[in-house]
Amino acid sequence: MSFSCRVLHIMQKDAQEDPAIFSDTLHARRLVNQVDRKLVKQTMMTSVYGVMYIGAPKQIKRRLKERESGLDDDELFGTSCYAAKVTLTALEEMFQGARNIMKWLCDYAKVIASENQPVHWTTTLGLPVVQPYRKLRRHIVKTSLQMLTSQRETDKVMAKRQRTAFPPNFVHSLDGTHMMMAAVACKKEGLNFAGVHDSYWTHACDVDRMNRILREKFVEPYETPVLENVWFRC
Template sequence: MTTVYGVTRYGGVLQVQRQLLYLDDFPRQHSLKGAMYLVDALFQSINEIFTGASHIQKWFTDIARCVSRGGNPVEWETPLGLRVVQPYHSIMTQTMDTQLQRINFTRATTAPNVMKQTNAFPPNFIHSLDSTHMMLTALYCHKFGIKFSAVHDCYWTHACDVDIMNVICREQFVKLHSQPILEKLASHLKKFLKPAEPHDITNTLQEELLLSLLNNVPTKGDFDLNQVKNSVFFFS
C-alpha cells in the first residue's frame, strides 16, 4: 500500500521483514534475505500490473525533482482552487559557543529540500484530490439538507440518509476525476519555466527536462468512471 506514498526499497524491506518475523515457521535468520527477495518481486509486480499508475507516479516524481532543483518548492491548485505549497526546505545548522557550552541552532533556508519535495509530491497531490472529493461530498450533502461528518476518508451521516450520501459521494467522485486534472497541473507548473542565465548549462538542462515532462502528460486509461456510480464496494 505504501508504494503510492513513495516508499523506498529499504522501507519496503523493513515492512516485509517485520511481517516475516511474525511467522513462526519462517527461519528468523533468513528474514532479511527473504524480505529483500520479496520486495524486489513485489515492486516488479506492481509496476507490471499497475503500469498506468506507476507511470503517473514517476511523472509526478520527475516533475517535483525538476521544480525543486530549480530552486522552487512544488506547488499546485486543487480543483476547488486551494493553493498547496510543500513546506520542505533545506536545514542550516549554526553553532554558538558560550562560556558554559556549545549550542547548535537549526533553521530552514529558502532553498527547497529536493529529496523531500520529490518524495512527498505524489502522495500529497493524491491526498489533495481525496480532500477535494470529501469537500465536494460535504457541500452537496449540505445542499440536500443531509448531516455530514468525516475523518480522513471515513464519511458519516445519519443511518436514514446513508443511501443518499452514497449516491452523492459517487457522483462527486466521477465529476471530479472526469476533469483534465493532469493537464491543469501541467499548465499550472509551466509558470516555473523561466529563461536560464547565460552559460548556466545545469539550469538550462533542467528547464528543458521540465518542459518536456509538462508537454507529455500521461494519457488516461480506458476505465469507464461511470461504473463507480454502481460500485457497491467503491465506498462502503
C-alpha cells in the first residue's frame, strides 16, 4: 500500500463516522476525493527534518489552496489541521522502524550535546563530519560614526540544534556517500555523470549502465553496520 493510499484509507473510515460524535467527520468527507501523492508528499518528505503539527498544516493548506477547493478560511484551516494529523499518524504506522531510528539519533545527539560536545561521525567514505552549531555571542563595536554589531561563536554548543539537525544531516551524509560512489564508478566505466541531490544524469545511450551502477552503489554502503558505526565512532 502506498503512503497516500494509507492516508486515504484512514480518511475513508473517519468519513463514515457520525459527525455528531466525531468532530473530524466533515473534514474527512471534504478531503476523501482530494487525497493524492502531491497532497501529502511534502509532509512525508520533510518528516525527517522534524516537521510536526505546526508546520505540516501549513504545507497541506498550500496544496489545497492551489486546487481552489472552494473552502472558506475557517474550513481550510480545520481541514488542513485534520489532514496533517492523519498524515503524521500514517507516518507513525507505516514507517515505525524509520521513526524509531530517527528518535534514537535525536536521543543520542542530546546526550552528546549535554556534555557540550558537537555531534560528529565518519561516513563510509571516511569523511569526518562535525555539526558546527554553537551558541553565538553579540559584540558591539562603537565608532565615531556608528555602532556596529557582530556575532561570534562561543564554546557552548546549541544543544537543541545539535539534536534536531542530526537525523537530516546524517541522512544527507548517506545520500552524499551514494552520489560520490556512483560518480566514481561511472567515471571508471567511461560514463559522463552529473547530479543534483538525488537526481543523476548521463547520456541516453548510457542510462541502462547508470541504472545498474546506481543500484550496486546504493547497496554497497549498507553492507556495513551503518548505525553501529555511528555508535562507535561518534
